[in-house]
Amino acid sequence: MKESWSSVDTLETNFRPLVVIELAKGTKEETIEWFTKRIVDKKANGGAQLLIKPLVTENGDENIYLVGASHLRLLLGAENVGLVKECNDNSMRAFTYSSRKTFKDFADDNQNFLTMSECQYIIKHELENLRAKDEKMIPGYPQAKLYPGKSIVRRLLTNGILVQIFPLHDREELKKLRHTWYGQVKIGYQPLDEIRCYFGETIALYFGFLEYFTFALIPMAVIGIPYYVFAWEDYDKYVMFATFNLLWSTVILEVWKRICAVMTYRWGTLLMKRQFEEPRPGFHGVLGINPVTGREEPVYSSIKRQLRIYLVSVPFVCLCLYFSLYVMMIYFDLEQWALDYHEENKSHFSNLMLYVPSIIYAVVIEIMNRIYRYAAEFLTSWENHRLESSYQNHLILKVLVFNFLNCFASLFYIAFVLFDMKLLRQSLATLLITSQILNQFAESLLPYWLQKRHMKKMKERMHSLKMDTDLSLVEQVNSEKEMGTYLGTFDDYLELFLQFGYVSLFSCVYPLAAVFAVLNNITEIYSDALKMCRVYKRPFAEPTANIGVWQLAFETMSVISVVTNCILIGMSPQVNALFPDSKMDLILTVALVEHLLLAIKFVMAFVIPDKPREIQIKLAKLEFESLEALKQQVRVTDLYSSER
């Protein structure tokens, strides 16, 4: 037990509050009674067998509850969710209660065997898997229908009876983490293992990728600097830089897979079996029989969904893309108009006017991205996907396509229609730098400032100006429940994805982009860390083995960048000068080089193994062991049957 939890011990011995449940104010008494009974009830009776305590606040409201669990319950839960931990022989294995003694650091009295975020994840899992038995509705709320097997917590959430569930921060641990992460001025790696312990694998993997990506950009940045310093304009140097860039981007994406495998092996998530996915909370349909589980649950025809996707969503996305191109054309008209105006007047005012179209366009892009995001979320939700993962994939695809076009269309237009390399370089620099500054401000600093102001107000109201770590549990819960909710790593990855586009799509035109990207990412690490630790509620840990669909997105970008760079090089006057007689030879040469580069990229992706040899061996060893165990089982049957 940590010092900071000693105040809790007065409530009941061994009750360590892990997760906070906030019910709507004025929730009916019978509902609360039924819900808490279900949480406390034995597994055998269909309960979650957890501990729950009301949090008594000053004004006597009883709508906040603290959930905990006994040590034994947590261990059994760990087995249930398939947690993988390190054994005494340094191998990683799925934790089972019966083999608990073989795990490293396990002792019956060691409450720290499971990290706090693991405990919280287990409790979340158990709460979400608390299912209706024969209840037809939530007691007290006849409109909140239930059917056997429906997750109670999800129904409570969709009906607004349950406001939120969130895990508590561990102020002591957080302070330590903050110190090692960004508290001290030092150059070094992030404490990824500590981040993983505190925030879970998904977030740690994002920070790992951010750090890796920053390091991977350094060679590009280093090579890019002399181009700026010496104002190199030789085509061969640009060609060399672009070629290096294109092959390098394949290498870094392949190597990331290996590094990711090493990390997630160490964290145990590489071996974690995928759990069966339940329908997402928003999924609806008529009650029917799920063909997979045989259970009664809402079903929704897959053909209807396909129709919605192909007849509504796809046309809508295309329309949005068209609209985005239309806005771009208006921007270029405005740009031309401003230029003409400047030519005519040549005043300070007209000079200023030159920047107006760009600023308007940048703002409009940002606004369109946001509106489109809402539209995409609405549409994807309306498509009524049964699984959260399928919902996410469709949403990410929609958002990616639009963001890609919205951000890069003007650059493509400048490069391949206007053929204006100077303007391209200028626009690229402007877009990259302004988007980075805007993002950092909007994402971290603004929320941080708002949060700080809010905290100050609240502390003033409470007439107590204690240090963070000295807050009482009530104060802590009250302050944390007001914090913003971290909505996942989507926006952070999207930012990196667009940055990767700026760096690689036109890398032969603006080698300095990598330098800005590196500088941005170094501050990004700190501002994102600040955001996680200070601005948002603690998120639930989410086990994951890789960065999922983003790997594919980055790889696609790297393929597209081969095409754009080859065209750019082919268009450069220096390369054109090499083929004075025939444009045809030039184009054929460029096409040949492009195809060669693409082929090399595919071969490289094929040849570089996705997992390092060491991990491969460890995985093979585990598989071998499970096969041997199976054989042993057969042999037992064998003996048994020969005895008969």
Next chain:
Amino acid sequence: MKESWSSVDTLETNFRPLVVIELAKGTKEETIEWFTKRIVDKKANGGAQLLIKPLVTENGDENIYLVGASHLRLLLGAENVGLVKECNDNSMRAFTYSSRKTFKDFADDNQNFLTMSECQYIIKHELENLRAKDEKMIPGYPQAKLYPGKSIVRRLLTNGILVQIFPLHDREELKKLRHTWYGQVKIGYQPLDEIRCYFGETIALYFGFLEYFTFALIPMAVIGIPYYVFAWEDYDKYVMFATFNLLWSTVILEVWKRICAVMTYRWGTLLMKRQFEEPRPGFHGVLGINPVTGREEPVYSSIKRQLRIYLVSVPFVCLCLYFSLYVMMIYFDLEQWALDYHEENKSHFSNLMLYVPSIIYAVVIEIMNRIYRYAAEFLTSWENHRLESSYQNHLILKVLVFNFLNCFASLFYIAFVLFDMKLLRQSLATLLITSQILNQFAESLLPYWLQKRHMKKMKERMHSLKMDTDLSLVEQVNSEKEMGTYLGTFDDYLELFLQFGYVSLFSCVYPLAAVFAVLNNITEIYSDALKMCRVYKRPFAEPTANIGVWQLAFETMSVISVVTNCILIGMSPQVNALFPDSKMDLILTVALVEHLLLAIKFVMAFVIPDKPREIQIKLAKLEFESLEALKQQVRVTDLYSSER
């Protein structure tokens, strides 16, 4: 029990000979005694617990043994190899002896629950897994070293003590199969399920692919005929044909994956767990500890292997490719020389001389392919791969690259260096048709004829001219052991792969290729069927879930054909006439179209699911059930621990 086996019953009740073991003549008595004892010995003593009988031939030699097994032993073996069978509720499940009653058609007295080829596969598996315990060498052969865990059969094979192991034909069944397969003149599907029952999944899958591929080529062939009949030369018709062809080839390859999944689900191999792979027989190294199994076995440094691959094999392959190109250049010189000679003399002889270079080149290609094949086998074997699968992959890659270049280099040269479309069409037709005729002759008809002659001779020698089905067991074994060994589906797939190349690489030049391919494949089905049933020994069934690396090879070919077809169309005079002013626009248009087609192909491959929805649901159901079973287990632990 089948009628044809009744003769066996006189030997011992219930002994059904399944597999034949042929030892070298003059094998020492103590070796035979030790080997047969190990085969018969109980599992608990490290034996295979099979039945074995010597086959007494006329001349009294005792070097041939028949292996069988009791029904119970085979059922336990089926569980051991992870056989998947259909249950009473129509779902596919891994067979276990304890749950045997739930399987369809299972009855304790039903000896046909396992097909004969399954029984033979089980016996092969058990024999191969007969491992040395504390023997240091094979008794009687001190040079044949053993170490604990070494497969005895493999050591006997590599030392030449064991000549061969092969499964017996079931003459009755084979006759039925022959009748339904190719005995009757009818148009229809092949009896794939029966083929699978008799020859196993790998061979059935090849015939399934051959049939599917033939059907898939029919649309191309149908569209191709009018081009020949009406001598169409309009560029737009060619462009349409090529575009259809390119998209079609993606569709057929994707749809094949789905069809393959449906078939292998029905056969149970889609669900079969991969067994742990033992080192291949030829693998050697110093004795060490395998990091995966922890067993003592030969180990070979992976770095050494990489060095051998990259420093010897890759340069050698490159050299061969260069040599092949060199030979091609000589061919073109010869061709030119013959043309010049004909121009000068204009005689019948000189007209004949025109064909000489093509014939010489065709023969040289064939010879080079064969020599290279030996070299590739030697090199891959020298690379010392631990696993058979990795050996096969490296061999296939080597052979594919060389065959591709050897067969298509001259066509590429004619198309993209000589720009001679007429010659290209002519060469393509000649190469395609001659290679098809040669192949059919060399692969099936020649061996069949040799085999028939040999059989006739043997029967004459035995002074008995009975029907096939009436042969005694001794005669059957003696005739079968002399038959050729089927070396796997490699050559058959390679043939199809090259045919696919002829059809798709230059499809816009010679639309008739698909017609010839269809015609060839229809006869190919029959000649391959004849080959399997009449020419070769029965091969061991080999469970497999897909066509493996060939899927990738065909997909790569279809990507390459996009590039070649786009270039061909771009070069056609009709398309050139469309862009009279600027060659540049032409090339840019062609490049754009090519990239678009490639993008569409990738999107199509991504969008079409690899498994039909129905199979997806069935797989999800099984996964769900196993997860539920796991939970149930946890719940039992749960109860147990809460009782304490």
